[in-house]
Amino acid sequence: MNAPATPAADYGSPDRAVTPAQLVPNALMRTPDVCAVTGMARPTLYEAMAKGLFPRPIKLGEKSSAWPCREVDAMCAARIAGKSEDELRALVVELTEARKRLA
Numbered sequence: 570m571n572a573p574a575t576p577a578a579d580y581g582s583p584d585r586a587v588t589p590a591q592l593v594p595n596a597l598m599r600t601p602d603v604c605a606v607t608g609m610a611r612p613t614l615y616e617a618m619a620k621g622l623f624p625r626p627i628k629l630g631e632k633s634s635a636w637p638c639r640e641v642d643a644m645c646a647a648r649i650a651g652k653s654e655d656e657l658r659a660l661v662v663e664l665t666e667a668r669k670r671l672a
Contacts, residue, residue, distance in 0.1 A: 597627075597635035606641055607648075621658045624665055640664045 604611055607623075617623035623644055626634035647660050
């Protein structure tokens, strides 16, 4: 019997976790998905944006917006790491500036 290339126990470990941004590097997430991933309710998400604690979405059209998946991942990682509000604001600025370099 052949052993699997990657043991099943590795799939759930944090160092082996696969983020959506790794699966689809330029994926975009709509509001319900961002709320589900971050655990924030929609009003809380928009309050965080108003305070500069979460990046604003990009416009997809007149009535639709989405966030780059890599930005949502970065914000979740920063919160998990216990970053302060000032550090989160700095990260938001950094992520927003990075958008300009991608274009």
